[in-house]
Amino acid sequence: MTGPHVLLIRLAGPLQSWGLAGRFAHRDTHSRPTKSGVIGLCAAALGLDREEPLGDLAEVRFGVRADRPGIRVRDYHTVGGGTFPLRPRDLLTDHQRATKATAAAAASEPPDVFGRVDLAAWYGSPKYVTADPASGALVSQQVRRHAMITERWYLSDAAFLAGLEHEDQTLLERIAYALEHPKRLLWLGRKACPPTGDLALGVVPGTLRNAFESSALLPDATGPQAASAERPWAWMESPRPLPGAGLPDQPVRYDADGGLHSLRWETRHRITITPNAPGWDIIL
Structure with missing residues (x-):
């Protein structure tokens, strides 16, 4: 037709x-x-x-x-709020987090003779697990991000x-x-x-x-x-x-x-x- x-x-x-x-x-x-x-x-x-x-x-x-x-x-709607495991990407893209992580790593493991800190050893695994000093329970190293609000x-x-x-x-x-x-x-x-x-x-x-x-x-x-x-x-x-x-x-x-x-x-x-x-x- x-x-x-x-x-x-x-x-x-x-x-x-x-x-x-x-x-x-x-x-x-x-x-x-x-x-x-x-x-x-x-x-x-x-x-x-x-x-x-x-x-x-x-x-x-x-x-x-x-x-x-x-x-x-x-x-x-909110996106990204709360706490999350620290990721290797966070250390590469956020200098403030990398600085804090370096300080935390140095406190737990002294630098080598050249003053370097082994962040890889401090991070350990995709979810770095350690013992909570207060309770003794196993916890993950966390970072906090601000939530993004969407409408x-x-x-x-x-x-x-x-x-x-x-x-x-x-x-x-x-x-x-x-x-x-x-x-x-x-x-x-x-x-x-x-x-x-x-x-x-x-x-x-x-x-x-x-x-x-x-x-x-x-x-x-x-x-x-x-x-x-x-x-x-x-x-x-x-x-x-x-x-x-x-x-x-x-x-x-x-x-x-x-x-x-x-x-x-x-x-x-x-x-x-x-x-x-x-x-x-x-x-x-």
Whole structure:
């Protein structure tokens, strides 16, 4: 069949996190799935390496409907606090620790005739064990590090209907199959956020707006956070630049250095779902 087709993808789970500008100490989440995050999900399902070009996968027109927007939650997270065994790397990279270790080694074992201290002999093993003078119990030589505090944001109990529009129906069907038979583990933006249930809901003819208007709300869209009066908001990618509507989430490539993204544009619409639109009971 010719003309545009849309692959519908269900994105639901206890937690989701779709970062736009997060760094290690502050991991943000957008209010909805990003194109970069969803294309990355599809690339992982297809088994693409980070260095591989995305090809037609990056050229799909992206849209998302917020059937259940969810609630933003903050995770107060600490990394690296407490005490740890002193490692050889600590002696090589931290001159202050090396100075203290040298003094401790000299106190327990005198320097040689040249004034040198055998740190290797003092360290002994990956976890240097000695007897505690007070209790006699065996303890490890420890160093204390200050904790790094990080702030991580998530969307709790959200459900979105994402759409990928393209002229190549075969490409969309291949992505749909991969989402249900993934070659790698799949996450809703971050590794702490696994999806629940089926992801691929099928390929339908038409545009993103047609697909969103003719698809019933997801079964997950119930309760106080559900879309009001079954008229959810939807965001659809625009083929041309729009003032004030740009997002830096158009994937160019993914790699170990964080990848490369460019700007894309989108429009926001209230979606009126067609009366008696077929539900998802058979699929979900």
